[in-house]
Amino acid sequence: MSEALTIQPFTRPVRGRVTLPGSKSITNRALILAALSQESLTLEAALFSDDTRIMANALRALGITVSEDEAGKTIFVNGCGGSIPNPEAEIYVGNAGTAARFLTAMLCLREGGVYRMDGSAPMRKRPMRGLLDALVTHGAATVEYHGEPGFFPFTLRTNGVPGGELSVDASASSQILSALLMVAPLAKGPLTLTLAGETVSHPFIGMTLAMIEQFGIQPQGKSDTGPFPFTGGGRYYYPRPAYVVEPDATAASYYAMLPWVIGGSLTLERCYGIGLQGDIHFIEILGQLGAFFNVDGADLVAEFRERKQGGVTEDFNAISDTFLTLAAITPLLDGPTTISGIAHTRHQETDRIAAMATELRKLGQRVDETDDSMTVHPDFTAIVAKTKDSPLAIDTYEDHRVAMSFGILGSHDLHGDGRPWLTINDPNCCAKTFPNFFDVLKALRG
Numbered sequence: 001m002s003e004a005l006t007i008q009p010f011t012r013p014v015r016g017r018v019t020l021p022g023s024k025s026i027t028n029r030a031l032i033l034a035a036l037s038q039e040s041l042t043l044e045a046a047l048f049s050d051d052t053r054i055m056a057n058a059l060r061a062l063g064i065t066v067s068e069d070e071a072g073k074t075i076f077v078n079g080c081g082g083s084i085p086n087p088e089a090e091i092y093v094g095n096a097g098t099a100a101r102f103l104t105a106m107l108c109l110r111e112g113g114v115y116r117m118d119g120s121a122p123m124r125k126r127p128m129r130g131l132l133d134a135l136v137t138h139g140a141a142t143v144e145y146h147g148e149p150g151f152f153p154f155t156l157r158t159n160g161v162p163g164g165e166l167s168v169d170a171s172a173s174s175q176i177l178s179a180l181l182m183v184a185p186l187a188k189g190p191l192t193l194t195l196a197g198e199t200v201s202h203p204f205i206g207m208t209l210a211m212i213e214q215f216g217i218q219p220q221g222k223s224d225t226g227p228f229p230f231t232g233g234g235r236y237y238y239p240r241p242a243y244v245v246e247p248d249a250t251a252a253s254y255y256a257m258l259p260w261v262i263g264g265s266l267t268l269e270r271c272y273g274i275g276l277q278g279d280i281h282f283i284e285i286l287g288q289l290g291a292f293f294n295v296d297g298a299d300l301v302a303e304f305r306e307r308k309q310g311g312v313t314e315d316f317n318a319i320s321d322t323f324l325t326l327a328a329i330t331p332l333l334d335g336p337t338t339i340s341g342i343a344h345t346r347h348q349e350t351d352r353i354a355a356m357a358t359e360l361r362k363l364g365q366r367v368d369e370t371d372d373s374m375t376v377h378p379d380f381t382a383i384v385a386k387t388k389d390s391p392l393a394i395d396t397y398e399d400h401r402v403a404m405s406f407g408i409l410g411s412h413d414l415h416g417d418g419r420p421w422l423t424i425n426d427p428n429c430c431a432k433t434f435p436n437f438f439d440v441l442k443a444l445r446g
C-alpha cells in the first residue's frame with residue numbers, strides 16, 4: 001500500500017497538453033502476437049506499467065526474447081514462430097486480466113508443456129472457468145487446480161491446439177474469447193470458434209480481430225459475434241519492423257473529463273487517431289454533459305464550454321472501464337445518473353459497482369444498486385457538508401480506476417477557496433495501467 005495522497009484542487013482553469021500512456025490492451029495483444037510471430041518486431045509508444053511488465057516477464061519465462069527500453073517506450077520481441085521454447089515455466093499474472101487469459105490460451109499451443117500459473121489475491125477470484133473448460137473440453141490441455149476449481153492457482157499440461165469446433169462461454173469476460181481468437185489461427189488444423197451465449201465489452205473482440213489481421217492472418221468469416229472459422233496451421237507476421245501502439249483511450253477518459261470538472265482546455269496528444277479502442281466513445285457521453293471536443297491534427301482538444309442540466313442514463317457494457325470516470329463526478333451533476341450493463345465489473349479488480357457506491361455514499365450521495373447497474377442521486381449540499389472540516393479519504397480497493405476517477409473529482413475546487421477536500425488511499429495502485437497519473441495531474445496544476 002502506498003501512502004495516501006491529498007488532492008490539491010485546481011483554482012484556475014486548466015491549460016496544457018497530456019501525453020497519454022500507450023494502450024494496455026493493444027500493448028499486451030501486440031506482445032502476444034509478436035511473440036508468436038516468425039520475425040522480430042519493435043513495439044513503439046508502448047505502455048510500461050504493471051500489466052505490461054507482467055506480460056513481458058511471462059514471455060521471457062517461456063524463453064522468448066523481450067527487451068524493454070522504458071525511456072524510448074519501445075519493446076523488442078523476437079518471435080518464436082508459434083513454437084514456445086520452454087516446456088516448463090512458472091507464470092505469474094498478478095492482477096492483469098489480459099495476461100491471465102491471453103497467456104493461458106497461448107500456452108496450450110505447446111505440446112508436452114507443464115506450466116504452473118498463479119495471480120495476486122484479487123486475481124484468484126476473477127473468472128477463468130469459461131476459458132479453462134473450453135481448452136480442456138477441446139483437448140488442448142488438462143488442468144490441475146491447487147485451490148478452488150475454476151480459479152488460479154493451477155497447473156496446465158498442454159497438448160497443442162487441435163482443429164475442430166470449439167465452443168466457449170465468454171459471458172464473464174471478453175478476454176476469454178480474445179484469448180482463444182489469438183491462438184485459433186495457429187491450431188493444428190481448421191478450427192471454428194463459436195460463442196455459447198453473449199460476451200461483454202464487445203469492442204475488444206473487434207480490436208482482437210483487427211490486430212490478428214494486422215499480424216497477417218485474414219479471418220475467414222466477417223462476423224464479430226461468431227462463428228469464427230480459421231484454416232489452422234497459420235503463422236503471424238507483421239509486415240513492418242515497428243508496430244506503433246495507440247494512446248490508451250481509457251486513460252484518456254480522465255483527462256477528457258478534467259476540463260469539464262475545473263474549466264479550461266486540454267490537448268490529448270495523438271487521441272484523434274484512435275481506431276482500435278471502443279473506449280474513445282466515452283467522449284460522446286461527455287458531450288451529453290456539455291463537454292466539447294475539437295480536432296487539432298492528430299490531437300483531440302477537450303474544452304469546457306458549458307455544464308448541461310441533468311444527469312446521464314447510459315448502458316456502459318461496451319465501454320465499461322470508463323464507467324468509473326463518470327460515476328465519480330456524479331456529485332457535480334444536478335440530476336440522477338444511471339449506469340447499466342456493468343454486472344461483469346463486479347468481478348474485475350474489485351467489485352467495481354460496490355466500490356464506487358460505497359465511496360459515493362461516504363460523500364453523502366444516495367446510490368441505488370442492482371446486480372448490473374448503479375443510480376446516483378447527486379446531493380451537492382451533502383458533499384460540501386461531508387468535506388467541510390477535513391479531507392475525506394477515498395478507499396481504492398487495489399483498483400487503479402477507483403483511484404484515478406476520484407483523483408479527477410478531487411481536482412474540483414469544491415469549497416471555492418482551493419482547500420483540499422479529498423484524499424486518495426493507496427494512489428500507487430494506478431501503476432497497473434498509468435503509473436504517472438498523479439504526476440501528470442500535479443504538473444497540469446503548475
Ligand SMILES: O=C(O)C1=C[C@@H](OP(=O)(O)O)[C@@H](O)[C@H](O)C1
Nearest residue numbers: 025098173174175200201204321
Ligand atoms: O481485452 C481487453 O484488453 C480488455 C477487455 C475488457 O475486459 P472484460 O471483457 O473482462 O470486461 C476490459 O475491461 C479490460 O480492461 C481490457
Ligand SMILES: C=C(OP(=O)(O)O)C(=O)O
Nearest residue numbers: 095096097098321348401
Ligand atoms: C478491467 C481492467 O483490467 P484487466 O485487464 O485486468 O481486466 C481495467 O483495466 O479496467
